[in-house]
Every structure is written in C-alpha cells, then in structure tokens.
Amino acid sequence: MLKSVDVGEDVKDVQSWLAELGLQKYTLAFVEAEIELADLAYLSEDDLKxxxxxxxxxxxxxEAIRKFTDKTEADTPALQNQSIGDAVSDTSSNLTSNPSADAERRHLTVMFVDLVGSTEMATRIDAEDMRTVITGYQNTVAGVVGRYEGFVAKFMGDGVMCYFGWPRAGEDDAERAVRAGLAIIDSIRTINAPDGTALATRIGVATGVVIVGDLIGSGATQEAxxxxxxxxxAxxxxxxxxxxxxVLPSETRRLLGSTYKLASLGAQDLKGVGAPVEAFVVDGEAVQESRFAARQSGTLTPIVGRDREIELMLERWALARSGQGQMVIVSGEAxxxxxxxxxxxxDEVAKDDHIRITYQCSPYHADSAFYPVIQQLSFAAGFAPSDGPDARLDKLEALLGKDPDTLKLITPMMGLDGTARYGALDLTPAQQRAHTMKILAKLLVEQSQDKPVLLVYEDLHWIDPTxxxxxxxxxxxxxxxxxxxxATARPSFEYGFGGHPIVTKFALNRLGKDQIGDIVAKLTGGKALPDEIMAIIAERTDGVPLFVEELTKTILESGALKEDGVRLVLNGPLSTIAIPTTLHDSLMARLDRLQPIKEVAQTAACIGREFSHGLLAEISLLPKAELTAALDGLIAAELIYRRGLPPEATYLFKHALVRDAAYESQLKEKRRAIHARILTALETDPEIAPEVLAVHAEAAGLTDRAIDLWEAASKAATARPAFDEAISHLAQAIELIEPKVDAGDGSATERALSLxxxxxxxxxxxxxxxxxxxIDAFENAxxxxxxxxxTPMRYSVLYGLWIGKAxxxxxxxxxxxxxxxVETTAGSSEIVPLVVANRVAAATRMFMGDLAGAEKYLNVAFKNYDPVEHGGLANRFGQDVGVSLYTFAATRSLLLGKTRQGWKYSDEADRIxxxxxxxxxxxxxxVIRAMFALDAEDYAVVERCVTEVIPISHEHNLPVWYEFAVAIREILAAKSGDRACVQKYLKADAAIAALDTKMFIPQVRIGMxxxxxxxxxxxxxxxLAALAQEMMxxxxxxxxxxxxxRVQARIAMADGDSEVAESFLGKALDVARQQGAKLYELRAAIDLAxxxxxxxxxxxxxxxxxxxxxxxxxxxxxxxxKMARELLAELTA
Known part of the structure; x- marks a missing residue:
C-alpha cells in the first residue's frame, strides 16, 4: 500500500454536506473545482453553472448555502471568548471520546476498491507522476461513487472505502454499489500510467448491519x-x-436478484472472517426486459386479490384490439x-396473438434522453457487449429494416454513427429530436397493423423528460x-396527460387478512403457520404484497419453525423477527429523505407504532413548536397518520416495517435512554397496562423492574382471563432472569423457580x-x-409433574x-400442600382401580380441607383445590355404589x-360433572353441563375441556338417532389425543x-370398545x-353369541369385586342375570x-x- 493521500478535512466535509442534500453525484465537480467548506458562502450562480x-x-x-451561512454566523459568538486552539481542542476531545449523536445502526453495502500493482508501479515511475496517477484514480472513483449516490468514506492511497446506504439510504443500495463498481472498472481501465501501462482495479462488495456515523480522529484525519x-x-x-x-458474497447476491450475471468462486477462507464465504464474481449486467424480471431470483408467487383490477385491464385490452387505443396507469406505493x-x-394477453414491447424506466437514467427506448431496442436487436459498431448496425437493420431515413434518426439515438451507411442528418438538435419521436411513433403504428400491440411502461416515476x-x-x-x-407508477408521479380520454388510472389497495393468508399459504406449500406468526405477518406488513412475501420468507428461513404434519409449529419461544434484508434499504430510504426530522420518527418509534402527541412531547428533547413542525413534516411525507389535533392527537406509522426500521437504526444506548424516559412518563398513569411498562423497562435495560412488571402483567392477564398473554409475559420474565440464575444468584434462582x-x-x-x-415447564422448575x-415451592413442582404424568x-x-x-408434605406445617398431596394420591389410586387404597388419602384431604382458607388457590393448581377434591370424591362414591352421596359431592363441587x-x-x-352424570345415567344433567361448557371453553381457548365436552355431546346425540355422531366423536377423540391427553379417554370411549x-x-x-381397551x-x-x-358383552349379545357375552360379564363381575366398585358389580350382575x-x-x-x-x-x-328389585321379582315369581 502507498502512503495515504490527504484530501483535506474541508473537502470531506463538503462531500458530507452534498450527501445530506442528496447531491453526491456532484462531489467530483466540487473536488475538481477545489471547493472547500469556507468557499461555500462565496459561490455564485455562474460558478455553479x-x-x-x-x-x-x-x-x-x-438554498443550502444560505442556511449554512446563517448557521455559521449564528454560531460565531459562542467562540468569541475562546481561542481558536481551544475551540479545536474541545471539538477534537468531544469527537474522539464520545460517539457522535448521528451514529446509527445501518444496513450498509460497503465497496472496497484497490488499484492493482500500485506498489510495483511506484518503483518504476517518478514519485510526482505516481502522485498524479493516485490523484486521478481517486478522483475517478469519487466521481463515479457520487454519481451513484454513494459516499467515499476513506482514501487509503491506492485503496478507497465507499458506503452505499449512508448517510442516505437508497432503495437499491446493493445494486448501486455494483453498478458503481463496474463503472469504476470501466473508467480506470481507460487510464494509462506515464509508462503506458494500463491501470486496473479489483473490487470487493459486501452487505450487512454496521454502526456508522461516529466521527473519529481530528482535523484532516477525521472520518466517519x-x-x-x-x-x-468487503x-x-x-x-x-x-x-x-x-467480487461479492451470497448476502449481497440475494439483494441483486437476477440483475447481474454471476459466477461462483466457491467457498473462500478469508482472514478475520469466521466461516468460509461463498464468493461470486460479477460478469456484467444480465440482459433483462424489465426491472421486475431482473429482481426475480425464483418462481413467482401466484397473484392474490387482484381479480377485479386484472379484469378491468383485460377489458381495456379488448377495446384496444378492436382499434380503440387505450392507456392504463397502475399506481401504488413500492x-x-x-x-x-x-x-x-x-400472461393473460399472451393467450392472444400480439406484439409486446417493454420500456423500463430507470432511477439511474432519469436524465438520459430516450433511455427506456434505447434499452428496449438494444434488447430486441440482441446487442451483445462484444458487438462492435458495424455488428450493432447490422442488428438494427435486421430489426427495423433498411430504410435510411429511419436509420439516420435511430442510430444517433442509439449512440451509433450511421453516417457512412445512411448519410448525414441536416437537422437542428430540436428538429432531430422531434423527427426521432415521429419515427418511433410511426414504427409502433406499423407494428400494430399486423397484430395488436401491448406497450408496457414500467416505473413512470423514473421516466426521463424526453x-x-x-x-x-x-x-x-x-x-x-x-x-x-x-404503465406502472408510484403515487409521486402526478403527470395527468392532460386528462386524455383514452387514459384510465387506478390505484392498487392493500390486501386484506384473507388475501395475506393466501400468499403465506402459497409460500409454505399449504402448511398452516402458528396463529401468532400469522398475526405478526398481518400486523407488520400492512397488506403490502412484497412485504408479506419477504417477511414470510425471512420467517421460514430463520429456523424458528418445524413441520408437524400439515402445520408448521414453533421450535421454541418466538424471538424477534428481523426486518427482511431485501426490504432494509427501501425502508430506510423513506426515512433518510427526511433527514432533519428523522430523529422525531426514531424517538416516536421507541413508543410504538401508535403514539400520542402528549407522550412524545413529554419525552422529546425538542421545543414544542419544532416537534409539532416535525410531526407535520412526517405527515406530509405520508410516513405517519394523525387522528385528532395536538395536543390531544394520536399518530400511527403508515407501515409497521417503517417504524421497525426507524427503531432499529438507532444505537442501543440511545434507545435505552429513550425507553427510560418513556417508562418514567408512563408510570405515573395507573391506567397503563403493566405489560406496556414492562416492554419499556426491558428495552431501557432495567432488568429487575422489567421482571416485576412482566410478572404483574401475567397475573393481570390470568385474571381476565387471557392465558396466551399470561404465558407470553411469564416467558419474557424467565428469559430476563435466566442470566442471573446462570451466574449463581441465589435469590434470582428462587424467583425463577416461582416464575x-x-x-x-x-x-x-x-x-x-x-x-x-x-411438562417441560415443570421439569425446568x-x-x-x-x-x-x-423450599415449600417443591410441592407445587411435584404437583405439576404428577398431573402431567397422570x-x-x-x-x-x-x-x-x-x-x-405425600412424603414431601407429611411433615409440613402448611395445610394446603397436605390437602393437595393426599387428594392427588387418592385420585391416582382411584384411576388405577384401587378404590379402597384411595380412601385413606381422601380422608386425610377432607380432614384438613378448609373451604375458606383454601379458596382462591385456583391459579396455583390449575383449578380450585376444593373442586378437585369434591369431584374425585363424587366419582369414587358413585363407583362404590353410593350414588346419592356422589351427587352431594358433585353438587358441592358445582357450588364452589x-x-x-x-x-x-x-x-x-x-366436564367432570358431565362424566359423572353419564355414569350415573342422568342424561339431562349431562346435556346441561356440555351445553354450558362448550361456548365457555371455546371462548377462553381451553381446548382440553372443549374437546371433551364435544365428545360427550356426541354420546348424547346418539339418543336422538344421529348416526353421524360416531364420526364426529372420533374427530374430538383425535383432538384430545393431539393435546397429549389420555386420562378419561377410556370412559368416554366406552360411553360412545x-x-x-x-x-x-x-x-x-x-x-370403540377395542380402542378403550387399548388405552387402558x-x-x-x-x-x-x-x-x-359390560359393553363388550352387549356387543357379543348383538352378535347372538351368548357364550362370549357371559364370559365378558363374568370378567366384569370379577373386576368390579376386586376393585370394590359396587355400582359396576350391580350393573354387571343385572346384565348377567x-x-x-x-x-x-x-x-x-x-x-x-x-x-x-x-x-x-x-x-x-x-x-x-330399582332395576335389580324388579328383575329379582321376575326371577322369583
């Protein structure tokens, strides 16, 4: 590397100043004119011309010079009592010790340009000549980079570091970087060193998230x-x-779509880079008919929700085919x-015999006359990069014919000299321009004489004036x-074509929730996404199809989901979903166009997508008038909407992803400070939900406070009840406390256990x-x-594990x-654990058929149960302690042949x-009462229970009880003759099994x-009987x-096999006697008798x-x- 050439602090400041104005392309003009910061105030209109x-x-x-001069004059008094040396010293100190307020997190494309062989060249030529070479090389690079709205960050002798995406983002920064790089290669290769050697460059381009904007160094060495x-x-x-x-990596390649021809260099082991990186060399721009085609790198997602619009355009096409020419403009945001x-x-029009011509306008050529026409003719003629002038003229003749009057006009437009073949033009520039337009119109009409023509204008908002x-x-x-x-255009294209009668213009609306679901389904291959993921996609994409596609792809590629049959389910807790890299640039570009007021959008983004004027005013550091003006600017730019009038107004970011981009562009330190101010402002309002406070406490880095608030939010959600929200809040609290547990913090570990x-x-x-x-939650506990x-909390853990296993x-x-x-609670002074332990032991023995073994545990539980003291513990055990106790006591009493006592217990459970x-x-x-009534054969009670529980359990998302209630409902449906009830039951049975639930399944299968x-x-x-036996x-x-x-015996009797039936009934009697289940024994005895x-x-x-x-x-x-008495009477008569 050669020693860095100092281009001067002032020149760099001028470049930054131009970048802020969006005029980077004129950097070279200022450099060549040797304009320094101090010269700005003296520039005249003639100078600029x-x-x-x-x-x-x-x-x-x-206008910017005027503002700059005014600011400089206003700032001057602050330095009057300070020496220049002191001022520079202070400034230098601030710059080197503290990050600049302008430092941001940005999705940046970086280009590194190197002059090949410069070290060896320096040994062959004079130092002054070498300086001239380096200066010319640097100026060329700076000029090209400015033309493509990049930013020259640093000159390092024969190396140049350039940014695309800062200080202003463009919606296609990666593409601009590559275009600039290819243009630099082409420009530098035309320059020769003093000894005649052709210069060459090598370029690396890479894209990723960086922190950019800190000013380091001082004086001439200061840089961003x-x-x-x-x-x-890079x-x-x-x-x-x-x-x-x-050369570029796969991350940048993805952003380019099919715009360029790329050749893989394979995986490269690069110094200072962790994993091997697949590298691609750019072999030039791919020949594409349209920008849309170039942007696609895979199969198109089928179109959704645009049937009416397509129908309208096809109606206009039908009119055009009949000789009534039409123009349709499709308008809408990016x-x-x-x-x-x-x-x-x-694709629809392709079904008809027709000619299609596509004119693609370009953001890089908005000032290039006839650009879309030239590109289309080059595409249609089949121009290749290797074609010489004569070959291109031959191809034009093959495309347009050999009429010299036509070709005289078309060839100069195409940048070709056709004078030798077609003769010279004797026209003024204005006449030549007018004649060229007439010829182009004539060629179009001639084509339509044979077949109808569809002329597509893509991106009219970038069309050049000509x-x-x-x-x-x-x-x-x-x-x-x-x-x-x-034609397609963004809303900013307001040219009305004079209200021409053949012009139809319509705007595309955003998609609805169902249409968003259709796009997602097409991307997932029909597999359903979790509801929470679908909600995120709908909320953050706002019905913009591109956003839907890219965010869905980002989620699918994140590894957060796994296949589960016909669904995709989360692998674990849902983490933050990043903005798709393919959307970063365009989202930031919307913000960077509003540089002076962007910081207000960033501050508001910390509050959320929706924010109030009052809260923003309370946390903002701007004076009231400036804040209001900034908000008006954001409204005018259509970044936010306003409801009401300040100071009562509320605002909403037009796009959730724009809010996300504004938020994520800020340094974490800055975000933490803003969130702390928000928390302080909100905590004084008792109406603010704890989860809102928790979000800001966590973002502010106030971990302990956030844990408290997430727990409070969970309790509030459970009380509503809103169990999904409660689960999410607790998961947040646990995630925050885990690092403290890992660090061995004892009190944090106890808190984590409770959570x-x-x-x-x-x-x-x-x-x-x-x-x-x-089960996992209790295993972790x-x-x-x-x-x-x-710890007294252990019994709660064991209870959770018991019920999961049961x-x-x-x-x-x-x-x-x-x-x-039982062992853990036996010596405890706390009564609640004792009651719960003995209740679960009694229930377990009963389910296992040991009714006698259950008795001693049930007696201990009842002896110690206090309905007053033990009420209000439902959230600790999933349901009320007394209700659990009485329901199991009811079922046991029923089985023991004490139906009347069982009803008393069941009624008490109902009351509690x-x-x-x-x-x-x-x-x-x-549900348990319905099962009890089913066994007690009181079907009126069964019906009342399921009729009540089905809507409640459905409304509150309690799937176990909902599906059990549906299953029991189908058992009742048979009594009304509904022969479809079995299939409906089996559907509910499968749903229960999908919930990892097997308890009670044998009983309901027997009933069905x-x-x-x-x-x-x-x-x-x-x-069904076989399935019940299998489950047992x-x-x-x-x-x-x-x-x-008994049921199996009745099936055998229906088959006419009394011998098998008697065998089953004998087994029924034996089992009932062994279990002490007198009700079942009596019923089996009645059937056998x-x-x-x-x-x-x-x-x-x-x-x-x-x-x-x-x-x-x-x-x-x-x-x-009663049945037994009547049968005995018959038998003894």
Whole structure:
C-alpha cells in the first residue's frame, strides 16, 4: 500500500454536506473545482453553472448555502471568548471520546476498491507522476461513487472505502454499489500510467448491519467510522478478485436478484472472517426486459386479490384490439404489486396473438434522453457487449429494416454513427429530436397493423423528460390503433396527460387478512403457520404484497419453525423477527429523505407504532413548536397518520416495517435512554397496562423492574382471563432472569423457580395438563428446585409433574410423583400442600382401580380441607383445590355404589366452582360433572353441563375441556338417532389425543361405544370398545374396566353369541369385586342375570344378583337398585 493521500478535512466535509442534500453525484465537480467548506458562502450562480450543475441542483445548493451561512454566523459568538486552539481542542476531545449523536445502526453495502500493482508501479515511475496517477484514480472513483449516490468514506492511497446506504439510504443500495463498481472498472481501465501501462482495479462488495456515523480522529484525519464485519469482508473479497473484477458474497447476491450475471468462486477462507464465504464474481449486467424480471431470483408467487383490477385491464385490452387505443396507469406505493399485476396481465394477453414491447424506466437514467427506448431496442436487436459498431448496425437493420431515413434518426439515438451507411442528418438538435419521436411513433403504428400491440411502461416515476414527451405524443397516435399502453407508477408521479380520454388510472389497495393468508399459504406449500406468526405477518406488513412475501420468507428461513404434519409449529419461544434484508434499504430510504426530522420518527418509534402527541412531547428533547413542525413534516411525507389535533392527537406509522426500521437504526444506548424516559412518563398513569411498562423497562435495560412488571402483567392477564398473554409475559420474565440464575444468584434462582411454576400452571390450563410445554415447564422448575434446596415451592413442582404424568396416562410414574408429594408434605406445617398431596394420591389410586387404597388419602384431604382458607388457590393448581377434591370424591362414591352421596359431592363441587368465578375451574367441574352424570345415567344433567361448557371453553381457548365436552355431546346425540355422531366423536377423540391427553379417554370411549351399539352400529361400537381397551392397557387407567366388559358383552349379545357375552360379564363381575366398585358389580350382575333368565337359569341368576343387591344400602343408588328389585321379582315369581 502507498502512503495515504490527504484530501483535506474541508473537502470531506463538503462531500458530507452534498450527501445530506442528496447531491453526491456532484462531489467530483466540487473536488475538481477545489471547493472547500469556507468557499461555500462565496459561490455564485455562474460558478455553479460553470461546474456543470443543472437548474434543480443549483437551486438546492443555493438554498443550502444560505442556511449554512446563517448557521455559521449564528454560531460565531459562542467562540468569541475562546481561542481558536481551544475551540479545536474541545471539538477534537468531544469527537474522539464520545460517539457522535448521528451514529446509527445501518444496513450498509460497503465497496472496497484497490488499484492493482500500485506498489510495483511506484518503483518504476517518478514519485510526482505516481502522485498524479493516485490523484486521478481517486478522483475517478469519487466521481463515479457520487454519481451513484454513494459516499467515499476513506482514501487509503491506492485503496478507497465507499458506503452505499449512508448517510442516505437508497432503495437499491446493493445494486448501486455494483453498478458503481463496474463503472469504476470501466473508467480506470481507460487510464494509462506515464509508462503506458494500463491501470486496473479489483473490487470487493459486501452487505450487512454496521454502526456508522461516529466521527473519529481530528482535523484532516477525521472520518466517519464504521463498526462491524462488513468492511473487513468487503476488503477481504477484494483480495480474492482478479484484475478488473468485482467480487461479492451470497448476502449481497440475494439483494441483486437476477440483475447481474454471476459466477461462483466457491467457498473462500478469508482472514478475520469466521466461516468460509461463498464468493461470486460479477460478469456484467444480465440482459433483462424489465426491472421486475431482473429482481426475480425464483418462481413467482401466484397473484392474490387482484381479480377485479386484472379484469378491468383485460377489458381495456379488448377495446384496444378492436382499434380503440387505450392507456392504463397502475399506481401504488413500492411493493404493492404494480409489476406483479402487470406480469399477470401480460400472461393473460399472451393467450392472444400480439406484439409486446417493454420500456423500463430507470432511477439511474432519469436524465438520459430516450433511455427506456434505447434499452428496449438494444434488447430486441440482441446487442451483445462484444458487438462492435458495424455488428450493432447490422442488428438494427435486421430489426427495423433498411430504410435510411429511419436509420439516420435511430442510430444517433442509439449512440451509433450511421453516417457512412445512411448519410448525414441536416437537422437542428430540436428538429432531430422531434423527427426521432415521429419515427418511433410511426414504427409502433406499423407494428400494430399486423397484430395488436401491448406497450408496457414500467416505473413512470423514473421516466426521463424526453421519453415522457414521446409518451404524450403516443397517446394521440394510438387513440385509433390496435395498441394498449400499460404503465406502472408510484403515487409521486402526478403527470395527468392532460386528462386524455383514452387514459384510465387506478390505484392498487392493500390486501386484506384473507388475501395475506393466501400468499403465506402459497409460500409454505399449504402448511398452516402458528396463529401468532400469522398475526405478526398481518400486523407488520400492512397488506403490502412484497412485504408479506419477504417477511414470510425471512420467517421460514430463520429456523424458528418445524413441520408437524400439515402445520408448521414453533421450535421454541418466538424471538424477534428481523426486518427482511431485501426490504432494509427501501425502508430506510423513506426515512433518510427526511433527514432533519428523522430523529422525531426514531424517538416516536421507541413508543410504538401508535403514539400520542402528549407522550412524545413529554419525552422529546425538542421545543414544542419544532416537534409539532416535525410531526407535520412526517405527515406530509405520508410516513405517519394523525387522528385528532395536538395536543390531544394520536399518530400511527403508515407501515409497521417503517417504524421497525426507524427503531432499529438507532444505537442501543440511545434507545435505552429513550425507553427510560418513556417508562418514567408512563408510570405515573395507573391506567397503563403493566405489560406496556414492562416492554419499556426491558428495552431501557432495567432488568429487575422489567421482571416485576412482566410478572404483574401475567397475573393481570390470568385474571381476565387471557392465558396466551399470561404465558407470553411469564416467558419474557424467565428469559430476563435466566442470566442471573446462570451466574449463581441465589435469590434470582428462587424467583425463577416461582416464575417457572406460574408458567407451568398457566400452560396446564391453556395447553393442557399433558402438553409437552407444560411438562417441560415443570421439569425446568424441578431443576431449579434442586438448586434452591429445601423450599415449600417443591410441592407445587411435584404437583405439576404428577398431573402431567397422570393426564398423559403414565399412571405408574404418576403414582411415584404422588408418593413423593405425600412424603414431601407429611411433615409440613402448611395445610394446603397436605390437602393437595393426599387428594392427588387418592385420585391416582382411584384411576388405577384401587378404590379402597384411595380412601385413606381422601380422608386425610377432607380432614384438613378448609373451604375458606383454601379458596382462591385456583391459579396455583390449575383449578380450585376444593373442586378437585369434591369431584374425585363424587366419582369414587358413585363407583362404590353410593350414588346419592356422589351427587352431594358433585353438587358441592358445582357450588364452589361457580363461587370462584375461575374459568378453568368452572370448565373442569362441568366436564367432570358431565362424566359423572353419564355414569350415573342422568342424561339431562349431562346435556346441561356440555351445553354450558362448550361456548365457555371455546371462548377462553381451553381446548382440553372443549374437546371433551364435544365428545360427550356426541354420546348424547346418539339418543336422538344421529348416526353421524360416531364420526364426529372420533374427530374430538383425535383432538384430545393431539393435546397429549389420555386420562378419561377410556370412559368416554366406552360411553360412545354404548351409544353406537344403541344405534345399531355394531362394527363402530366394537372398534370403540377395542380402542378403550387399548388405552387402558397403555395407561393402567382401569377404574372403568368393568364397565367396558359390560359393553363388550352387549356387543357379543348383538352378535347372538351368548357364550362370549357371559364370559365378558363374568370378567366384569370379577373386576368390579376386586376393585370394590359396587355400582359396576350391580350393573354387571343385572346384565348377567337377564342373560341367565333368557336361558331359564333362574337360580343361578338369583345367586348372582341378590348378594350384591343386598350389600348396597337402600337408596344409595336408587335407579340401579330399582332395576335389580324388579328383575329379582321376575326371577322369583
């Protein structure tokens, strides 16, 4: 490397000043004129003309000079009592010790240019000549970079570092960087060193997130520094490039679409870069008919939600085909789908025999006369980069014919000299321009004589003045021809074409929620996304199709999702979804156009997409009048909308992604300070939700405060109830506290244990007792409990693990957990753990068919239960302690043949549940009561319970209780003769299984099998009975095994096989006797006695039925006892 050439602090400041005005392309003019900062006040209109600035830029420069001069004069008094040395010293100190207020996080494309062989050249030529070479090289690079609106950050002798995307972003910074790079290669290769050697460059380009804008150094060495790996990557890729090559990585390649021809150099191991980087060399611009085609790098997503617009355009096409020429202008913001709908129309029109011509306007050539026409003719003629002038003339003749009058005009427009072939033009420039337009219009009309013509103008907002004039001329020309002009434009293009009668203009609207879903489904291959992801996509994309596509692709490529059958589900907690890299540049460009007021947008972005005037005024550092003016500017630029009038006004960012870009462009330190001010302002308002405060506390870096607020937000959400929100809030709190736990903070570990238990209990309610998330939460809590050691919270953990195992039907492990609970709480002075432990132990023994074994635990639980003291604990255990106790006591009493006592327990559970107002408890009680009533054969109660619980559980997203209620409803439906009830039941059964729930499944399957048999659906009944048996074998939940054998006996009887039926009934009796389930024993005895009665085996029947009938106290289960008495009377008659 040669020693850096000092271009001077002032020249650099002029460059920055021009960049802020959006006039980077004139940097070279200022450099060549040796304009320094101090010279600005003296520049005249004639000076600017001499430097080559057009009228518009001259006016902007003059106005900026006036403001700059005014500011300089206003600032001067502040230095009057200070020596110049002191002022410079102070400034230098501030610049080197503190980040500039302008430092930002930016998505930047960095270009590193190196002059090949400069070190060796310096040994061959004179130092002064070498200086001339370097200066010429640097000036050329600076001029090209300015032309493409880049920023020369640093000259390093034979190296130049350039930024695209700062200080002002463009919507296509990566493309601008590559265009600039290729132009630099072409420009430098035309320069020769004094010894005749041709100069060459090598260029590296890379894209990524950086911190840019800090000023480092002082005086002549001051520069805008950039922090991040992107500059190093660009420099290292430059080292991979050969002479006159430009190399870039895959990240930049993705942003370019198909704009350029690229050749892979394979994976490169680059110094200072962690993983190998696939590098690509740019082989030139790809030949594309339109900018839209160049931007595509894969299959087009099918168009959605534009049927009416397409129909309108095709109607206009039909008119054009009949000789009534038309022009249709499709207007809309960037990304709304103008080019996509145009492509759809092109595809439809392609079904007809026609000619299509595409004129693509360009942001880089808005001042280049006839640019879209020249590009189209070059494309149609098949010009190749290697073609010489004669070859291009030959191709033009092949395309347009050999009429010399036509070619005389077309060749100079194409930059070709056709004088030798076609003769010289004898026209003034104005005449030549007018004749050229007429010839172009004539050629268009001639083409339409054979076939109708579709003339597509893409991106009219970038059209050059000459081409616009041509378009005006064409309107009159095509009015009675078979020609339709189809044009796209952004809302900023307001040219009205004089209200021409053949012009139709319409604006594309944003897509609705269903249409957004259609686009997402096409990108996922029809697989459904989680509801929370769909909500994010809808909220952040605002119905802009491009935003929908790119954000969906970003999510799909993030690795956050995994396939689960026909759905995609989250791998874990949802992390922040970044702005798609393909949208970064265009979003920041919208903000950077408003440099003076952008900071207000950034501050407002910290509040959120919606913000109030009052809150912004409270946290903003701007005076009231300046703030109001800035907000008016943002409204005028259509970045925000306003409702109401200040100071009561509220504002909304037009696009959520623009708000995100404004937010993410700020340094974290700056964001933290703003969020702290917001928190301070909001905390005084008691109406502000705790989750809103939590967001700002977390963003401000106030971790402990944020944890408190997230926990408070969870409790408030649970009380509403809004369980999904409660889960999300707890997850946020746990994520924040985990680093403290990892660091060994004991108090934080205890707090984390409490939060983890709360999360488990909330998941238990929302996702289901046996859901993997629920089990994982309690497993994590157990790990924390082991770290904490002795703690009363352990029993809550063990309870959560018990219920998870039990609901999943893992009763062997559930019993181990229950025993551990009983042991843990046996010596405790706290009564609640004792009640809960013994209740779960009793329930476990009952489910496993040990009704006698359950008794001692149930007695302990009832002995210590206090409805007053133990009320209000529903959130700790998923449902109220007393309700759980009474529901299981009811079921056990029923099985023991004490139906009347069972109803008393069930009624008390009903009363307690309703008194709590706790939704989960009420739904739990209603479903268990319905099952109880089903066994008690009181179908009116069953119907009342399911009718009540279905809408409640659906409204509050409690899927376990909803699906169980639906399943029980279908058992009842059989009684009304609904033969479709079995299939409906099986759907609910599958939904329950999908929730990792197996508890209670055998009982409801038995009930459905009985109902199916009553409908005469014998095969379905047998299948359901087999499924019930299979579930019992899997889980060990056998308390209803005797009932299952009764159903299987009835199926056998329906088949006419009394021998098999008797065998099943014998097993039913044996199981019931073994379990002490007197109700099931009595019912099995009744069925068997009736079978024996039919076989005239009366004595055997009496011997079977009478003992169990006598063993049940009169009135304990009146309906079944009545049937037994009547049957015994028949048998003894």
């Amino acid at each position: 001499e430097m080559g600035l057009p009228i518009g830029p001259r006016r902007r420069v003059n 520094a950039v922090v991040g790996e992107t500059p190093n990557l 420099a290292r890729l430059q080292g991979v490039a050969g002479p006159n090559q430009l 990304g709304i789908g103008k080019s996509r709908i145009t492509r759809a129309v092109i 081409s616009l004039e041509l378009l005006d001329l064409l309107l009159d020309t095509v009015a009675d021809q078979n020609i339709m002009i189809l 983890q238990i709360q999360l488990g209990m909330t998941l238990l309610v929302r996702r289901g007792y046996g859901a993997s998330d629920t 157990l790990t924390l409990a082991d770290i904490v050691g002795e 609901i999943r039907g893992e009763f062997s492990e559930a019993w181990q957990r229950a025993e551990a609970l 549940a309703r008194s709590t107002g706790h939704i989960q408890t009420i739904c739990y009680m209603l 099998a009985r109902s199916a048999l009553a409908l005469g659906l014998r095969l379905e009944a047998a299948k 074998d899997q889980t060990g939940e056998t308390y209803s095994l005797s009932d299952l054998k 009736r079978l024996m009665q039919e076989q005239d085996r009366r004595d055997e029947a009496i011997a079977i039925l009478e003992p169990i009938h006598q063993s049940i106290a009169d009135g304990d289960c009146p309906e079944d006892q």
